[in-house]
Amino acid sequence: MFHIYCPYCGEHREENEFRPKGQAHIMRPKDPESCSDEEWADYLFFRDNPKGIHHEMWVHATGCRKFFNMTRDTVSYEILEVYKMGEQPKITAASRVVGGEK
Amino acid sequence: MSQANRLSQGGQIDRSKQINFTFNGLRYTGYEGDTLASALLANGVDIVNRSFKYSRPRGIVASNAAEPNAIVQLGSTEATQVPNVRATQQALYEGLSARSTNGWPNVNNDAMGLVGKLGGPMMGPGFYYKTFMAPASMWMTYEKFIRKAAGLGRAPNENDPDIYDHYNRHCDLLIIGAGPAGLAAALTAANSGARVIICDEQESFGGSLLETADPLNGKPASEWVSQVVEQLAANNDVLMLPRTTANGYHDHNFVTLHERRTEHLADKAPIAHQARSRMHHIRAKQVILATGAQERPVVYANNDVPGNMICSAVSAYIRRYAVVPGQKLVVTTGNDSGYQAALDWQAAGREVVAIVDCRANPDGDLVKQARQKGIRIIAGSAVFEAKGSKRVTGARVAAVDLNAFTLKGDVEDLGCDTIASSGGFSPVVHLAAHTGARPVWNEEAIGFVPGKVKGVIPVGGVDAIYPLNEVLQSGHQAAVQAIESCGYTLTPLELPKATGRVEGKAAALFQVPHLKSTSRAPKQFVDLQNDVTAAGIELATREGFESIEHVKRYTALGFGTDQGKLGNINGMAITARLLGRTIPETGTTVFRPNYTGITFGAIAGRHAGALFDPERYTAMHQWHLQRGAKFEDVGQWKRPWYFPIGNETMHEAVARECRAVREQVGILDASTLGKIDIQGKDSRDFLARVYTNKWAQLGLNKCRYGLMCKDDGMVMDDGVTTCLGDNHFLMTTTTGGAAGILEWLELWHQTEWPELEVYFNSVTDHWATMTITGPNARDLLSEITDIDLAKDSFKFMECREGMVANVPARVYRISFTGELTYEINVQANYAMHVWKALFEHEETYGLTPYGTETMHVLRAEKGFIIVGQDTDGSVTPEDLGMQWCVGYDKPFSWIGKRALSRPDTRRKDRKQLVGLLPSDPKVVLEEGAQIVFDPKQQVPMKMKGHVTSSYYSPTLGQGFALALVMGGAERMGETVFMPMADGTVYEAKIVSPIFLDPKGERQNV
């Protein structure tokens, strides 16, 4: 069971207060009507699903009801950072390679 | 039988407290402090079980969680039966009743043993994959016989009378294992102010110190243990949990502990409301793993005959329980610690025949001690075969060349009744491996030590540290590190001193070669519980199984209830030798929770029976109960389904309720609908984005029905939303959708459109809703309200505030039945008052309570959909014929719009919602019936749709249905067919889904 730091409540809380909501940073196209069927399918269904560093969205469902983002390793399950909606991750697969970690 | 093997003194049992128990129906006695295993050994019980596959007699091998054989059925009543209890971990209590799990007619003379003897050679690993194939139909018959041999113990036939408990805890430091390392760590941390939890699976703290011969500070080690336990108990920040097994290590230092609270006392918790066991859910900042190391038995021929034990178990029984499990002992070992068993045996006054040591020149302190005591040591040799069938009668010994894997020189037969073996020690790494960290081979210690896990520090035996002083030191240092990382400071502490001793280098001793090849020698068991032999592993590698995982799966090595605690490393070593690899090349296996089995009940906890899942009630629930309602589960809600009078069937009750609504007035408790208060200047804009239809023009106190889609264009929810102010709306959702829709709105607001000024708040529980509907609704309501109900002052699809039965209410004139309807909403604390006030006029207006079933009939007559019944996640608003509810020209591309123009959603022949009228008016079609256009075709038939809702309508005087039919909108008047399971083919005509009052005149009166 994960121990998740809620960036709004300012403390670690148990996983069963949260719900995972899929890949982070999936933005709805600004002008859906001008999207091709392929672009719309990409927005609806196609996901990165990486093995390793993953940015995903969670909601503190039974706590503050706020959505936030998390960078997590999908193999070790280590949570590397959490950040609020609208913010960008500091740790990415690319930064890890560049930074020489792991 | 008296306790023939019990010593007259020593041990940590209380001889003044005699305990009576039965095993396989025979009465025995033991003492307080005994385990069932120690008491059985004290009474000279050799055979405790029969083996799983070959039905060979088996005795007790170990003294702890590693025991593979002594698995018993416990319980003196049917309801309190417990299968598969390890006798070595079961404290003895008065009246304990245990049985062997296998053996017929009894464990001493098992008929299946003959099958095992005769069929044994054919029953190598995987034998069932190679036979019983033809004819295919016979497998079920063969399997019936195979299954007869399945299982160890049995589940009770009655429900569990006990309760179980969960307890959530957070701590700075969790110490798993209260042996020397764990206790040193706890003592170190105790006065720092940190929150500390220390647990141990045994009945009392001390671990190996309870059994050791080594003194601490010159005194028996158990004295130091008592002293530490006393100190820890006095500390409020330290929680001590004996009888508590850490059974699972999970991500981010979450550990589950299983505390046996009453299992040492009786079959069933002796005090009312007492939990039989308790799961502690621990979230620890730091974990110190002090789980020690497990001695391995040596693999030699017939090493499963009762009387074969591991050395440390022999010592434990003698030192801790004052039980010597035999008369004449032979030890076979490759390390010094095996000598301790012989020394203890001799000190107990029994004969040690010899210590057989595979090392050429054993020279450690214990070896010297044994020599001084005159014990014969046979160096460079090993026991390669045990003699005897129901009890060891002798040991065959020969010089051994482990590198060449052969015996050399002459065979010596030693007479004995017990063979104690020690192949070395395996650190108990299980917990550290539960989150996927692979154990790492330590060549020096000939064992796997834990891989790196963040926040976990292994100490003592589990880290392959064995000398007592170093063990204590490692516990201490780990605690210093852990506590300082949590920000606490330490007070100085003096650790006790053990008398150090010189240990000779241990040899790697796994399987002992036999005079015959492994395949021809008597069985050499690796995994006793699953009857996995060295020959079986050899066969697996011969057949091409080269991965250790394959070997394990093909042979079942390690799949028993002991999870291979004794056998896994031996099995790996044998595999490695056969494949010509090293052990680390062969790899370790993955350990999974549980470390030892935990009952389902304990894991379920209090969430069982009446507390399995919440039941949600409305404010009128007690009234419904008193009125005799039958309830329907809708999500977690209990909703009245129908209100039978006298002996009415559901059909009769629903017909009566329907008529009441159509002819007089009915009342429905609609409180379960989700209600969301929406405030903010962008509320209207937001609604227009999440609903399919338009909201820009909705006026004050006006209501509007809305459909909600996901962005794939499929309908997900519906409901009525009311404009309470220019910046204020009240949205209703389906009962099941309430929580999800609130989260859905928040999702869009927080992630996509944070710039919109709008707040969503749930008011589902705040407002109680009672729907009065029917021709008499206005008259009824006018009795108790000051609201002007005149047709033109309070129109259909409007909302009013006013007093109802002296309670402020919001009344919505909307209709889900097609009749004149008022939905009265009041603050829920007053709901019962208002409900009862309406019922004061019950007789005058024929007010009739109705439930969800009647609601379904009435709404279906009007063609109103139920999301989730008439839709299934693959239905668009257009499929429902609800184009009137779609704002195609709204400026914002609302959620779901874009998807409606994909090729598949544009298809003309999509399944569309229609009405069906059966040709035979008496017929009520089956909900879920599949629709075909041609009933004469062969199976597989081309299915064109299905019935989503179907009822008998007392108003229409016939059955009717809603259905999704391919291209249905264009097929009005056509006949479709429903071939049923009993061969009947029903016939129905496609009609409009609105069966009653298509112009909506009844609701507009």
Added chain:
Amino acid sequence: MSNVAVFDQNAGIGVLAESPLAHVSGVKGGHTPGVVIHEKAFLGYLTLRGNSADSSFCSGVEQALGMPLPTEPLSLHQNQQKGSSIQWLSPDEWLIVVQGGTEYETEMALRTELSSHFAVVNISGGQTLLTLSGSAAQDVLHKSTVYDVHPRNFPVGKAVATNFAKATAIIRRPSEGTWELIVRRSFADYCYRWLIDASQEFGVDYE
């Protein structure tokens, strides 16, 4: 059209209100019950939404309630004189608990003081409050919630929305020796049965 509908929902004279636990009967737990549970029915509850970064919002709330707006996560402020409280629920959401019957005047006071983007919602019918006290009150919470209720993590003045058995609840610590649970109406019966069940081994009184 007015912007927002404000509605005094308090009943007139002669109306009998029923709390969500009106149907349950008392329990007696012997001489020294380890847990004492008490329902404080019919309090007024308001959800407040707004922007705490806006100083006029903060001062307006303080003006209206006579206690400052808690901006520190998970904090609980109390106005002993009025018997009212306000707790942080989320960065833009607070729960106000007032004496029963005063929720309308409280809402009006807030609406008078506040401007710009905010919301006030009366939710008084949708919850009830249970107090837990006694030597084993904390034990019962340990059995019921995954949240760390150890006093070191949960000092007086803290308030947390979290899981409670299979429902949710707000857990508050208004003073030494007393815990408050705010549960939703529809889950109240379940929470009550859970509490009694989990408390029984310690002896429990419910009034």
Added chain:
Amino acid sequence: MQRYSGFGLAKHALTHNENWQRMWRNPVPKKKYDVIIVGGGGHGLATAYYLAKECGVTNVAVIEKGWLGGGNTARNTTIVRSNYLWDEAAALYEHSMKLWEGLSLDLNYNVMFSQRGVLNLGHTLQDMRDIQRRVNANRLNGIDGEVLDAQQVKEICPVLDCSPNTRYPVLGASWQPRGGVARHDAVAWGYARGADALGVDLIQQTEVVGMRIEDGQIIGVETTRGFIGAETVGCVAAGNSSVLAKMAGIKLPLESHPLQALVSEPIKPVLDTVVMSNHVHGYCSQSDKGDLVIGAGIDGYNGYGQRGSYPTIEHTLQAIVEMFPTFSRVRMNRQWGGIVDTCPDACPILSATPVKGLFFNCGWGTGGFKATPGSGNVFAWTLAKGVAHPIAAPFSIDRFVSGKLIDEHGAAGVAH
């Protein structure tokens, strides 16, 4: 291939089992194959077997990064059924079921396919509507099935609590008598042995680390043992499919999630059918060894860790105790997790890709094991001919663009 039989067992017993042959070779990879299958799980091995046996393509390699059958084949709850709602899914799973029914004889390897029947319980009125809809559809598709009431359920499964006093009483069930369980490892081993005998190279401990693509055509794979060529490559890698797709520059509509399962300690036979409940959320059968084999729900987050979260296990066992109160005192022995690749519509992908010669068979979610023979069979056909087998055609990746999803969620809840 050495044939297996009861007589053979007796014969080998006389020679102390010393003369059994290897079940498959351990070949050195060739430079080039006609077809490479990436992934040596049940589906990959079945694909190779049917390629060789039915499509006449024997110059085939199966490349497996670990050991054969070591992925979800080794980590599932072994349930086999074909009572799917939608025609496309029903056709695929029923095709599989028919192959199951002759599989042991076909492979000369006893996969212990035990048709002890599958009950899908209904606890709400909507559950029962869904059950009726599904069983009616099954029947008209030629798939066996019945709708049972609570009393009939009780007769089939006496240990199940069918009383009206439970939180969610059993209202009825669907019953597929031909459904059941099989011995999971044996399926992989049987296919492996069969494929090897037909000439397929099973290459273990070899990881694909790249795809070599020229002018939009696959020409082989880079592996930890060097480049291996083939102009037809079928990826059958379950949870790792997205990782392989990325090597080819393709994105898939997949998420890999942990799916947990657990077994009890072995107990005497007490449950001789498969019981599944979507509403109470647990499913259970008893193995021939006596273990209760229990499935849990999918964990909601992406995970390649072969483990999920503890609350899922807790909820599952609460469900099991609710359904089978007499199991309360039975012990849970072991839990584990598989990595399931889930599709948005809970149906698989059997599809060509924009890269010529590169095909994917993935997205089986929780339904993979039961589909093993059928999946391998139609995928082999697809690889051999370069066009989709008619049964596979609806499962093309294009459906996510056109919108022609086959949504098994709505109908069956979780499609285990």
